[in-house]
Amino acid sequence: MANEFDTALKNVAASIAQYVKDASMMQVETHYVEIAENEPVGFEMAKPVARTIIKLDGDSETVIPMRKNEAGSNVVDSELFELHQQNVSTAIDYRARILNALLSTLSGRG
Amino acid sequence: MSLSLFSFWDFPSSSGASAVSFAASAETAVPPATWRVDLPPDHQAAAQELEVYASQAQASLQVIAALPERIDSLVARVQDSGAAGLSFSAAEQADLPDEEADLLLSLVEIDRFAEQVSFGLEERLPQDWQSSYRQFQAAASRLLRSISHLAWVETSQGGQLLGRTSVGWAGDMQTFYRPALLPQQALLHQRSLEVALAARYALIRLFTATIAASSRLSLLLATPGGALLSLPAVWKYVNQILSEIEQYKLVAAR
Numbered sequence: 001m002a003n004e005f006d007t008a009l010k011n012v013a014a015s016i017a018q019y020v021k022d023a024s025m026m027q028v029e030t031h032y033v034e035i036a037e038n039e040p041v042g043f044e045m046a047k048p049v050a051r052t053i054i055k056l057d058g059d060s061e062t063v064i065p066m067r068k069n070e071a072g073s074n075v076v077d078s079e080l081f082e083l084h085q086q087n088v089s090t091a092i093d094y095r096a097r098i099l100n101a102l103l104s105t106l107s108g109r110g
Numbered sequence: 111m112s113l114s115l116f117s118f119w120d121f122p123s124s125s126g127a128s129a130v131s132f133a134a135s136a137e138t139a140v141p142p143a144t145w146r147v148d149l150p151p152d153h154q155a156a157a158q159e160l161e162v163y164a165s166q167a168q169a170s171l172q173v174i175a176a177l178p179e180r181i182d183s184l185v186a187r188v189q190d191s192g193a194a195g196l197s198f199s200a201a202e203q204a205d206l207p208d209e210e211a212d213l214l215l216s217l218v219e220i221d222r223f224a225e226q227v228s229f230g231l232e233e234r235l236p237q238d239w240q241s242s243y244r245q246f247q248a249a250a251s252r253l254l255r256s257i258s259h260l261a262w263v264e265t266s267q268g269g270q271l272l273g274r275t276s277v278g279w280a281g282d283m284q285t286f287y288r289p290a291l292l293p294q295q296a297l298l299h300q301r302s303l304e305v306a307l308a309a310r311y312a313l314i315r316l317f318t319a320t321i322a323a324s325s326r327l328s329l330l331l332a333t334p335g336g337a338l339l340s341l342p343a344v345w346k347y348v349n350q351i352l353s354e355i356e357q358y359k360l361v362a363a364r
Contacts, residue, residue, distance in 0.1 A: 029284045032291075043274070046286050079293065086300050087275070087285050094307045095281030101314045104322075 023099065024056040028091045030084040049077075050084035054092070118163075119309060120144045121253065142276070143261040145306035151268035153294050160301045167308035170352050174315045177348065181323045184210055188330055196221050196330050209350050213327075216343035221331055246320075246345045253317050261310065265302040273299035277307065316352075320345050 033046035051063040065077040065084070121143045147163075149156035187206075188196065196218045202211070263275045272295050275285040285303075287296060321337075324344045328336035 023280050026280060027282045031284065031286045032289045033286045034289060043286055083287075083296055083300070084285075087283055087303075090300070090304055090307065091277075091281045091283045094277070094311070097311045098281070098314065101311065101318055104318060 023095060026054045026091060026095060028052045028054075028084070028088045030080070030087055049080050052084070052088045054088075118145050118147050118306070119313070120146065142259060143310075145261070145263045145302075145309070146266075147264070147302055147306075148266040148269060149298060149302075153298075156267055156298055157294075157301070160298065160305055163305045164301070164308065167305060167312050170312045171308070171315060173351055174312065174319045174348070177319045177323055178326070180210075181326050184214070185326060185329055188214070196332075209347055212350075213343055213347040216346075217327060217330060217336075217340060220336065220339045220343070221333055243339075243342050246342050249345075250317055253313055263303050263306040265299040267295065267298060272296070275299075275303050316348060320348055323348070 028051070029048060030050045031046035031048050033043055048063075049065045051061075053061045065080040066074045067077045069075045147160075149159055196214065206214075259279065261277045263277065265272045265274075271288065272291060273285060273287045275283055277283050285299075287299065320341065324337045324340045327340050327344065330336075331340065333339060
């Protein structure tokens with residue numbers, strides 16, 4: 001059993017190391033998908049509407065949803081964009097919390 | 111784990127290919143942990159239900175955040191009692207909460223048992239302790255695996271899928287909405303996602319806090335490897351506290 005416990009702790013430590021490595025970039029995508037009645041959901045047919053890439057060095061890239069207005073000009077689809085931005089905020093908050101939780105394991109204060 | 115908030119998370123225990131068509135699932139051979147909630151058709155009732163879950167997640171996090179102080183206080187209390195090591199009398203103090211008393215009794219039992227067995231302790235543990243430890247280990251393994259792989263959050267209303275978000279190991283997300291979704295339905299999935307991630311975070315905190323508390327409580331034990339032996343008892347203790355908080359929240363929400 002002691003070995004299992006050691007293994008669990010080593011897994012946590014390895015997870016933290018991997019997390020910090022992976023945390024150098026984060027990608028958030030928002031899509032929409034047609035859902036037909038009484039048919040399986042085919043998520044592979046989903047169409048992207050927005051994407052944000054955030055890098056640890058501060059760089060970020062966002063593809064925003066646009067649509068034509070009555071005058072034929074491209075304008076931001078603010079509803080979709082707002083929805084996407086909420087997803088980005090949720091992702092940023094989640095990552096920060098998980099990283100803090102994993103690091104707190106190392107500090108011994110859980 | 112019996113808490114209803116966490117029960118929305120399904121952590122598969124077996125490996126194998128996913129039966130659901132979803133592009134990102136190819137990233138892992140492990141079935142994804144899935145949060146699946148079906149809300150009432152009435153929008154106000156649906157929103158209220160999510161707020162109850164959000165409140166439970168918040169309360170759970172507050173309890174877990176207060177755990178180190180609670181454990182430190184318990185350790186100090188036993189150490190200040192002047193007794194040489196743990197004893198039943200430490201657990202029988204009138205003003206000690208039931209959960210703390212049960213925890214101390216478990217620790218006393220661990221120490222007493224260890225005194226009787228001078229070697230081969232792990233192999234000679236009572237069967238029910240081994241079982242408790244295995245349960246903790248299984249929960250910890252599933253949790254660790256779930257945070258290191260893809261997870262899905264699915265929100266339905268009245269049986270109709272509103273949206274699904276895949277959450278990657280490092281916070282990467284892909285959200286899929288059905289078209290012609292009403293703004294309030296999109297917000298329901300958004301809120302469901304927040305609650306799901308808060309519950310997942312609470313589970314991770316629960317796990318790490320249990321390890322830290324076990325380590326701290328081992329100061330009271332004469333047994334080598336006391337932190338390991340106390341893990342199931344601490345796991346049970348923390349879950350008891352959380353269950354009571356959840357029951358209170360459910361009653362308060364009615």
